[in-house]
Amino acid sequence: MEEIKIEVTMFDRSIHVEKSAKGIPTGPDVELHLTLIANIYKGEGSDALEFVCSAWPDSVEIVTVLVHGKGKTWILNSKDLDDELQESL
Numbered sequence: 122m123e124e125i126k127i128e129v130t131m132f133d134r135s136i137h138v139e140k141s142a143k144g145i146p147t148g149p150d151v152e153l154h155l156t157l158i159a160n161i162y163k164g165e166g167s168d169a170l171e172f173v174c175s176a177w178p179d180s181v182e183i184v185t186v187l188v189h190g191k192g193k194t195w196i197l198n199s200k201d202l203d204d205e206l207q208e209s210l
Contacts, residue, residue: 124162129155129176152178 132153140150157174168190175182186197 122164124160124164126160126162128158128160130157131155157181 133156134154135151136154138150138152155176157172157176159172159174161170161172163169168188171187171189172183173185173187175184184198188195188197
């Protein structure tokens, strides 16, 4: 049995952006950021995948992938991931 667990933070940072309507600036606004962690388990005794993601209103980026198994943890940084995988998000 496969188990998927998703954890999402409350807003953990923000950036100021200029808000506009039809190209006309209407004042400052804020974009909020979330950190999202997805864990995938294939069953008892199997390896587990953990995806740590950075989420903005218009994008999600995989920051780190961890593979937990056999008493070890392997870490892949986003630079090591396939560009096609990143863009598919």
